Amino acid sequence: MAFNEVDSPVSMFNLNVKLDIVPEPNPLDIFLRDYAERMTIPLPEEMDSIEDYDQIHCNFSGGKDSIALVLLLLYGYKVPKEKLVLVHMRVDGPEEKKAFFDWKETDEYLKYCSGKLGIPLIMLSSDISLKERIEMRGMWPSSAMQFCTSYLKRDVYSKWARSLGSGKYLCVSGERAEESSRRAKKKVFETYKHANAPTKKRYVDWLRPVHHLLETEVWELMRLAGIDPHPCYEYVSRCSCKFCIFLSPAEMAKVAELHPLDFNELVEMEKRMGHTMRYEKKNPVSLLDFVKKGALDFKFDERPCAV
Template structure:
């Protein structure tokens, strides 16, 4: 079993050049394994852990889990809007093709933090570390494990070079859990039933994960069901036809 992170020569050069490694931590298994392994390669003073707080739509206890399993200060960032408010205003749920939840509630606040933190440190190189893996989907498999982020970089009045690094890009799910155990840690409790961890009711979640969410957070499940009816748009499709969350999950609200 190979649990060595993807660490090309460029990463070693970035370390020597004083780059700051911003480790995005969601509390999920991939983030947890990635952080533990990055610590073996990157000096502590060059690691910054940042978390995007999604509020009530997340699994309860996930933030405490992150705090308990990190040795660095965890910088928590949050968008000015929350998920359900965003859906209600837009009148639509996110989709695999239009993941506004990721761009507005996660990526946006994290990159804003990176820009500000880099400026305060007087540093010019940021390595945005993400726990994405090729095994997760065909679209993710097409990504490069190390790439230059042109959108977040600039070379004018302000000098800033941002790179996206996927340290566990080649890992299997088994290798991810092995890395967590190897660090003397346990994954978040929801993995006792879940395949993945994101929002409690994620558009990318399987039926089993969604059912587990409905069992654990019935009041939140009810709000999602009611919001579908309110805006006239559903989270999921059955073929080309919309299907309600209740039908998809198989749990009716009372």
């Protein structure tokens, strides 16, 4: 997938990284500005003024909600662009590592978004990839134990935020109440406890600015901004891991057809670990049986696994 070429400053995790701000993009279309302003709601009373934060870290997966939160901050809440940084956590490790759980198109797409938005991009990663983490633990992540999020996103971001030293930082992420009852219960504003350290004069807060938005409103923000969606939306409903534990049977079957070697490796991992990715009514369901629920004609191709 190729995107319209735009210049994008990208930095991998480096404690001494320099955040170069790109030139201003074309003037904002009046329709986007008006729509974004109508989508805003008052920020939480317990939150300090946006102007008080030294830097705002936009948790940026490349999904529609992460793009919408940036557009809402820029054009709804009028946050100065110079305060914003796009922060992406790559679950397969540094960019030079082959994508396995990450979509292979994501690295290019993130740079495209960075250029379109005119905001610098920081790509972070753990020394241990998600695949390695799963095999070390001998089990898959689950809804009750999402170590994919805790180790490879929360901890990675927190380590980077701590490396910035003293200052006042705001982490913003794109969870929306409409997505699920679990996400509906999340606080719109709270302290980011894993990075916050008042004794070191480092203050890190966490805001979910699109928590109130509907999916249709998110897509409309993107449409008005002229930003193409991540190519994964052609096959799945959420821009998460390629083989996310929350995929439906039909979505998993489609991804398996697109990436048969990687899927074969998942099947082999299940056998090696003796642990299935999916359960139904507390009973294990193999990946092969799971995808057949979404595609009755699914054929398992036992070609060599990806390496």
